[in-house]
Amino acid sequence: MIDLGISKMALIGAVALIVIGPEKLPRVARTVGTLLGKAQRYVADVKQEVNRSMELDELKKMKDTVEGAARDVENSIQTSASDFEKSWAETTGSAELPGMESFPEYKHPKKNWRLKAGATPQWYKVRAGVRTKALSGAARVARYRPAKFN
Structure with a gap:
């Protein structure tokens, strides 16, 4: 690398002052610094x-x-498991391991288990007069129409 000491920097500054001039030297120094x-x-x-x-x-x-x-x-686990199954089948005479009976596939007991069930009981909603079903505009007019227009 280039070794720049104080004496070399002073020499470069003096030459720049003579060549560039005192008016342009600060602007050139800023430009050189940013570059x-x-x-x-x-x-x-x-x-x-x-x-x-x-x-x-x-x-x-x-x-x-x-x-x-x-x-x-x-791979080592698969080979050891297959060796174990072979030795188990040879000793017991059956191909199935104990506790490995075939069961039907699990099915969730609720029919629509993804639907959120409300926390308020239905009997309370009926007693308090809470609407549980939305009515369309035509159904609402038909339901609440006065008797003389029917």
């Missing part, structure tokens, strides 16, 4: 992106190793 700041931010962003991609690669490798271990465990 250097943008360059530093860009370099930092690139470094972060490289670090993220490296971490992503490491995570992918770790995921592959964990999935491979899970597959190995699953």
Whole structure:
């Protein structure tokens, strides 16, 4: 890297003062400062992106190793379970394990179990005069029409 000490910075400043002039030097210094700041931010962003991609690669490798271990465990469990079933069938003479009788599929006891049941009892609603069914406009007119128009 370039080693910039105080003496070199003073020399660069003196040359810039002579070449650019005292009127334009502050504006040029601000511009150079903003450009250097943008360059530093860009370099930092690139470094972060490289670090993220490296971490992503490491995570992918770790995921592959964990999935491979899970597959190995699953295969070993399946083979041991099949060996156990074979040995059980040989010793007992039946293919079914105890407690593994075939049962019908579970069915929820309520017919419409997804519908929410109200907490207020129906008898209370009838006694208090709460409407439980919505009437259309025509049905409401027909129900509450005075007797002389029927």
